[in-house]
Amino acid sequence: MSGIHAIDLKSFVTNAVKGVFKTMLSMPLELEDPPNIANVTTGTHMIGTVGFAGVAMGNVSLFVSRDFAREITAAMLGMGLGEVGGDEEVCDVVGEVCNMVGGDLKSRLCDAGFTCSLSIPSITYGDSFKIESKGWDRHERYGVRNSHHSALLEVYIKAANPS
Amino acid sequence: MALKVLTVDDSKTIRLIVKKAFQPFNCEIFEAENGVEGLAAAAKVKPGLIILDITMPVMNGVEMLDRMKTDADLKNIPVIMLTAESGKDNVLNIVKKGVKDYMVKPFKGEDLIDRVKKILILEPKMEEMAEGKKPEKYFTQIEDIVVLTLPSKVTRPVTVEVETSLQAKIKDMSEAQLKKMILDMNGVAETNVSLIKLIITALQQCQKASVAVKLVANPKQGEELKGFQETSQIAVAPSIDMAKAAL
Numbered sequence: 553m554s555g556i557h558a559i560d561l562k563s564f565v566t567n568a569v570k571g572v573f574k575t576m577l578s579m580p581l582e583l584e585d586p587p588n589i590a591n592v593t594t595g596t597h598m599i600g601t602v603g604f605a606g607v608a609m610g611n612v613s614l615f616v617s618r619d620f621a622r623e624i625t626a627a628m629l630g631m632g633l634g635e636v637g638g639d640e641e642v643c644d645v646v647g648e649v650c651n652m653v654g655g656d657l658k659s660r661l662c663d664a665g666f667t668c669s670l671s672i673p674s675i676t677y678g679d680s681f682k683i684e685s686k687g688w689d690r691h692e693r694y695g696v697r698n699s700h701h702s703a704l705l706e707v708y709i710k711a712a713n714p715s
Numbered sequence: 716m717a718l719k720v721l722t723v724d725d726s727k728t729i730r731l732i733v734k735k736a737f738q739p740f741n742c743e744i745f746e747a748e749n750g751v752e753g754l755a756a757a758a759k760v761k762p763g764l765i766i767l768d769i770t771m772p773v774m775n776g777v778e779m780l781d782r783m784k785t786d787a788d789l790k791n792i793p794v795i796m797l798t799a800e801s802g803k804d805n806v807l808n809i810v811k812k813g814v815k816d817y818m819v820k821p822f823k824g825e826d827l828i829d830r831v832k833k834i835l836i837l838e839p840k841m842e843e844m845a846e847g848k849k850p851e852k853y854f855t856q857i858e859d860i861v862v863l864t865l866p867s868k869v870t871r872p873v874t875v876e877v878e879t880s881l882q883a884k885i886k887d888m889s890e891a892q893l894k895k896m897i898l899d900m901n902g903v904a905e906t907n908v909s910l911i912k913l914i915i916t917a918l919q920q921c922q923k924a925s926v927a928v929k930l931v932a933n934p935k936q937g938e939e940l941k942g943f944q945e946t947s948q949i950a951v952a953p954s955i956d957m958a959k960a961a962l
Contacts, residue, residue, distance in 0.1 A: 662800075
């Protein structure tokens with residue numbers, strides 16, 4: 553069994569996202585188990601993704617509805633919802649949130665001996681699409697929510713050299 | 716003379732957060748999206764401080780810093796690095812590069828300013844200083860009660876302004892032996908994060924100065940406040956008269 557299976561991925565990822573939302577957005581999140589997948593994959597939604605590569609490889613994605621993405625943007629930039637600009641601004645904020653979550657995860661992985669580098673974030677958004685990725689050691693999904701909205705975190709990971 | 720601050724980050728969001736953090740101070744902000752643009756801007760502007768991200772396309776922050784260190788004109792500019800990675804190796808690598816300080820994302824604008832103040836003197840903007848001398852802008856007085864009326868639109872810069880005014884006002888109140896305050900948010904058009912932060916800070920400032928305080932909000936705002944963890948337990952009065960009676 554690869555050492556990657558022993559990692560407490562759930563704590564790494566959910567603590568990272570809760571920390572980012574609390575510090576940057578003053579928006580406490582709680583775990584949602586099971587994740588509300590339908591809520592963040594139907595209608596217009598956004599997915600921020602950051603990849604990491606090295607001894608551990610994979611990616612972490614944050615799924616949010618467009619409404620939640622706008623709320624996140626308003627909170628991040630200290631503005632009212634009505635002041636939020638176009639999708640470009642919203643995508644940048646979702647990407648930055650994902651970058652911070654990915655950065656924290658990467659740090660935990662490196663400290664656990666899975667040295668890796670981080671990619672810059674990418675954003676996918678639209679109405680009806682499904683993303684699937686194959687060939688990983690682990691594929692996990694975690695739900696979080698605030699008082700109004702749900703978000704989904706999806707992680708794919710594998711060890712380059714199973715130990 | 717305004718302090719020139721160069722923020723180098725591929726994220727417009729982070730550049731905006733940095734820009735807003737410096738807004739209350741006498742600073743001129745310059746932006747660049749990557750290391751190449753950052754070097755060019757630094758050579759042109761000669762900033763007094765650079766806030767530098769690490770992970771960027773084209774040229775990352777570490778490479779930009781390395782190049783700065785070989786340039787006689789740029790090598791002494793203080794740099795604060797921003798990184799999304801808190802891992803031991805990453806932090807050690809940054810420290811070895813001779814940066815003045817580093818911040819791990821996520822971070823608050825206030826925390827960045829605290830770090831900057833450890834290495835540079837930040838002067839408040841002239842208009843901020845003037846506002847600070849005129850705390851009456853947001854305040855009225857009913858008998859022995861001071862009423863702080865929050866503006867209709869509460870954004871981060873407004874928050875800084877109100878907090879500065881409140882500090883001055885509380886000092887005045889102490890000298891005048893006034894110990895009661897009403898925080899009136901009835902005129903606020905939207906309940907947002909900046910407003911929540913302002914309410915919390917105002918309540919804390921009053922508590923610290925032993926000033927009794929009541930929050931006035933309409934029923935809709937009262938419900939919205941319950942939606943935020945920080946304000947969910949705060950009792951609100953529906954009118955100034957009710958708040959007066961409760962003080």
